[in-house]
Amino acid sequence: MERLNFFFDVDGTLLPFGKGLPESALKAILDAKAKGHRIFVSTGRSPLEMDPRLSPIPFDGGVYAGGCTVIYQGKTVYRRRCTEEERETLLSYFEKEGILSLIQCDEGTYASAESFEYFKELLIKANGNVIDVPGLVITDHLPVTAEISKIVCVSPSGEVDKIRKDLEGPFHVIDNTLGIDNAIMCEICLPSSDKGSGIRNLMAYLKEDMKTAVGVGDGANDVEMIEYCGLGIAMGNASECAKEAADYVTTSVESDGIKNAIDYALGVYLGNNH
Numbered sequence: 001m002e003r004l005n006f007f008f009d010v011d012g013t014l015l016p017f018g019k020g021l022p023e024s025a026l027k028a029i030l031d032a033k034a035k036g037h038r039i040f041v042s043t044g045r046s047p048l049e050m051d052p053r054l055s056p057i058p059f060d061g062g063v064y065a066g067g068c069t070v071i072y073q074g075k076t077v078y079r080r081r082c083t084e085e086e087r088e089t090l091l092s093y094f095e096k097e098g099i100l101s102l103i104q105c106d107e108g109t110y111a112s113a114e115s116f117e118y119f120k121e122l123l124i125k126a127n128g129n130v131i132d133v134p135g136l137v138i139t140d141h142l143p144v145t146a147e148i149s150k151i152v153c154v155s156p157s158g159e160v161d162k163i164r165k166d167l168e169g170p171f172h173v174i175d176n177t178l179g180i181d182n183a184i185m186c187e188i189c190l191p192s193s194d195k196g197s198g199i200r201n202l203m204a205y206l207k208e209d210m211k212t213a214v215g216v217g218d219g220a221n222d223v224e225m226i227e228y229c230g231l232g233i234a235m236g237n238a239s240e241c242a243k244e245a246a247d248y249v250t251t252s253v254e255s256d257g258i259k260n261a262i263d264y265a266l267g268v269y270l271g272n273n274h
Contacts, residue, residue, distance in 0.1 A: 004269060005208065006032065006262070007042040007063065007199055007225060009217035010051065011131070011177060013235055014041075016253045018129040020053050025258035029057055032262050040202070042195045044150060044177065044187065044221050046104055047071065048135040065104060065149035066189045066221060067198030070205070078201040080193050082148040089170065090151065090188065091142065099163065100154040105146040108135035118154060126179040151188040152176065158183040175239075177219030187221065196224030214265045216250075216258070218242055231268060233261045 006029075008014050015021060033039050041054070041062035047069065061072035070078035082090070094101050100115035111119070116138060123130045155163060160183050164173045172189040175182045195215070203210055215222070215229035218238035226232030226245040234246035235257045243249050250261040 002270075003036050003038065003212065004032075004265060005038045005040065005203065005206070005213045006265070007040045007195075007213060007215045007229065008258070009195075009219065009222050009225075010041060010043045010045060010054065012218040012237060013216055013222075013253060014057075014258065015051060015053060017127050017131075017179065019254070021056065022254065022256070022258065024256045025253075026056055028259035028262045032266070033058055042199065042215065042217070042222075042225055044195075046106065046109070046135075046149065048106070048108065049104075049133065051132070061202070063195055063198030063202060063225075066187070067193040067195050067201075068149040068190060069106075070198050070202045072202060072205060077205045078198070080149070080190055082190060086170070086190070087148055090148070090167075093166065094153065097155075097159075097163070097166075098157075100156065102133075102152040103142055103146070103148055104150040104152070105148055107146065108137045109133055110137045110139055110142050110146060112140050113138050115154065118156065119152075122154070122180045122185065123178060126181075131178075149190070152185065153188055154185050156184070160184060160186045163188075175220040177221055177239075189221075194224040195222060196228035199225060199228060212269075214261075216261050218253070231265055233264065235261075 029039055038060045041059050044066045046065050063070055068080040100118055102109050102111045120130050167173055174187050176185040176187055199213055211230035213229040214231045215225040216233045217225055218235040220239055220241055222242050223245045232246045234242040234249045236252035248264055251257045
């Protein structure tokens with residue numbers, strides 16, 4: 001097994017919250033790339049929302065929007081969006097239940113002023129900072145042409161359990177990965193779409209065995225990736241569900257976690273002389 005395919009989550013994995021890409025992570029990734037291994041991102045973000053702090057990494061492509069968009073060398077090889085029926089179900093439910101939302105689409109992320117202001121307050125309270133949302137569009141009306149790939153929703157009354165009960169099945173409801181109280185915020189993904197399914201679609205396109213896939217993540221939305229990859233690695237700062245799913249737990253993102261994860265993977269697959 002000479003070439004591995006590495007898949008890295010972004011927030012909490014490549015990037016510490018509120019901080020830049022660790023130097024040891026960049027060096028380890030560049031070294032792996034120079035040795036012929038492929039480097040992919042695997043994120044809940046859309047391609048438009050990619051953080052410029054990751055620009056030094058020469059990604060071969062990635063899994064975006066929680067598995068709904070898969071790109072290899074600039075070409076979209078898989079795409080999944082809400083059907084008209086799914087869109088109407090979600091938007092009607094949010095209006096009926098008073099749910100605030102950030103709606104991820106290819107051309108941007110749509111949110112009402114009320115939704116985004118409350119979202120910012122939650123981020124500041126949880127992490128002391130606000131993450132940038134490239135392509136943010138503040139509007140009370142989602143364009144009819146906007147195709148939904150994922151939604152972050154907020155229940156100011158703390159009724160995420162009700163959202164989960166009402167929508168789980170037709171959709172995939174997961175805990176948020178931003179450190180915000182899970183009773184207040186969750187992510188709604190499309191059915192049968194997650195990072196694991198996105199990686200499977202990419203590996204099928206590449207005609208490569210899933211055994212060569214190494215998934216590294218830290219949050220609830222990384223569990224399927226960690227489980228489905230040939231080697232699943234959780235960060236030392238990961239949630240308990242990610243650690244439980246992992247084959248190996250590396251150190252934290254700020255303690256050479258990515259470097260140690262890559263070293264471990266190369267050691268497992270290729271022996272010590274890698």
